[in-house]
Amino acid sequence: MPLRKEHLLVLYELAVISGKGGTGKTLVATTLSAYFGWDYIDCDVEAPNGAFLLQPSWEESYEISVPIPEIDQLACRHCGACIRFCRSRALVLTMSGVLFLPDLCNSCMGCELVCETKAITRTERKIGHVKQGRAGQQIVWQGRLDTQEHITQPLIQKVKALSKKKGIRVLDGPPGVSCNCIETLKSVDYALLVAEPTRLGIQGFKATIELLQRLGIPVGVIINRSFGQEKEEELRSYIARRKLTLLGTIPFSESIARAYGQGNLQVLLDELQSSLKVWGDQIMERRECSKP
DSSP states (O other): OOOOGGGGSSEEEEEEEESSTTSSHHHHHHHHHHHHTOEEEEOOTTSOOHHHHHOOEEEEEEEEEEEEEEEOTTTOOOOOHHHHHOTTOOEEEETTEEEEOGGGOOSOOHHHHHOTTOOEEEEEEEEEEEEEEEETTEEEEEEEEOTTOOOOHHHHHHHHHHHOOSEEEEEEOOSSSSHHHHHHHTTOSEEEEEEOSSHHHHHHHHHHHHHHHHHTOOEEEEEEEEOOGGGGHHHHHHHHHTTOEEEEEEEOOHHHHHHHHHTOHHHHHHHHHHHHHHHHHHHHHHHHHHOO
């Protein structure tokens, strides 16, 4: 199905996720977005690597910060209200006052709200950055967490918000069923779940299916490193039993693995061209059916 003008008039979000790392979600997300010229947003902020394949020229960069508490020890009366409120145990009462442990803080700023003496105010802490660039006509966005930082969700929220515009866009999500994955899945219209026919891969796949169904997000499945139907009986039986849509497979291929390791996007597009067209057509059809 060709990309028609009306496809650009409404935002449609497609998340590509997997039950564990190394399954092939970035392979699918980058090649699919590049083939159709859709915007690519790397939401795997702890380890973004889509740019390795897409090779964008970065044009803009935004520093992302979160609020953290700053404590005026002279105004503090050591009542302990902030400490009792803080579930992450980032505040500790010592002989010299309230000690703040920034590595434990989740940046909720509830401590500021419960402090009756206004001894707690907010300051900013940089956690990472968001970059925007172009790979030909394709727009590429990337969120990256700074080293030793742990607060990821505000960064995912920011890269999604900054990149939001009309048209189809592909979100390359974090692996697994963590809070980061859930944050990426918020507001998406459709999920592509990349599966791997190994014991660990199937375990993660099942957990991700449960998450998607709890969130009410429709899903299509792509099997990567496929050895053929006979050797994937457990995975395919589960897909059939849960009445999931199997969009297609990617064969276990040395040439694909080598091209991915070398960052050779053109070879990957050539290898997967027929599959990408089929997946894109099915995504377009689903998008048309979901229009009000």
